[in-house]
Amino acid sequence: AQTVTQSQPEMSVQEAETVTLSCTYDTSESNYYLFWYKQPPSRQMILVIRQEAYKQQNATENRFSVNFQKAAKSFSLKISDSQLGDTAMYFCAFMKRGGSTLGRLYFGRGTQLTVWP
Amino acid sequence: DTAVSQTPKYLVTQMGNDKSIKCEQNLGHDTMYWYKQDSKKFLKIMFSYNNKELIINETVPNRFSPKSPDKAHLNLHINSLELGDSAVYFCASSQEGRAHGYTFGSGTRLTVV
Numbered sequence: 001a002q003t004v005t006q007s008q009p010e011m012s013v014q015e016a017e018t019v020t021l022s023c024t025y026d027t028s029e030s031n032y033y034l035f036w037y038k039q040p041p042s043r044q045m046i047l048v049i050r051q052e053a054y055k056q057q058n059a060t061e062n063r064f065s066v067n068f069q070k071a072a073k074s075f076s077l078k079i080s081d082s083q084l085g086d087t088a089m090y091f092c093a094f095m096k097r098g099g100s101t102l103g104r105l106y107f108g109r110g111t112q113l114t115v116w117p
Numbered sequence: 118d119t120a121v122s123q124t125p126k127y128l129v130t131q132m133g134n135d136k137s138i139k140c141e142q143n144l145g146h147d148t149m150y151w152y153k154q155d156s157k158k159f160l161k162i163m164f165s166y167n168n169k170e171l172i173i174n175e176t177v178p179n180r181f182s183p184k185s186p187d188k189a190h191l192n193l194h195i196n197s198l199e200l201g202d203s204a205v206y207f208c209a210s211s212q213e214g215r216a217h218g219y220t221f222g223s224g225t226r227l228t229v230v
Binding site: 033035037039042043044045046047050089091093095103104105107109110 | 148
């Protein structure tokens with residue numbers, strides 16, 4: 001079974017600063033995807049960034065980047081130049097590639113990020 | 118707009134009632150899901166359908182029954198509602214073979230009183 005662990009239930013950062021959210025996962029699979037989702041107070045689940053396990057290069061999307069360490073099974077999210085609109089719950093998620101549970105997402109318990117002015 | 122549409126957004130009902138939540142996607146995806154988000158914000162899969170076929174059926178009470186009339190729709194019917202069913206229910210869709218993750222609906226907050 002796959003498990004995803006987010007060890008920081010809450011974090012806060014000042015506007016314009018950089019913050020890193022941690023995520024580790026446990027799997028015996030070699031082929032998988034990793035995601036970060038954002039859930040603002042509006043409740044909508046929004047995909048922030050994704051990483052394919054076979055790619056060594058870390059994914060980036062504007063101010064968001066990841067540090068993917070496959071051997072350590074670590075997948076942290078760095079948010080640069082934090083903005084007030086980044087305030088949200090952030091979920092790390094794992095998806096096995098292929099197999100009978102195709103497409104199933106395993107979520108961590110989330111990290112509540114608050115950005116202060 | 119291309120999206121995953123869920124209705125209703127809010128549902129308040131009494132214990133023992135039967136209710137349905139509807140979900141439709143116009144993205145052409147072949148797989149749809151129901152997830153439950155509990156009061157601590159934990160997201161857990163309930164069901165998934167691929168081209169109208171049930172693929173994942175987690176350990177949920179038999180009172181919950183998904184129905185997929187076609188690959189664009191996945192509805193959730195709940196019988197004999199209990200207080201513990203209060204949660205946010207998310208519908209989502211994805212395309213098999215594409216690592217784009219899910220597109221989520223906006224969620225339905227179910228409150229059982």
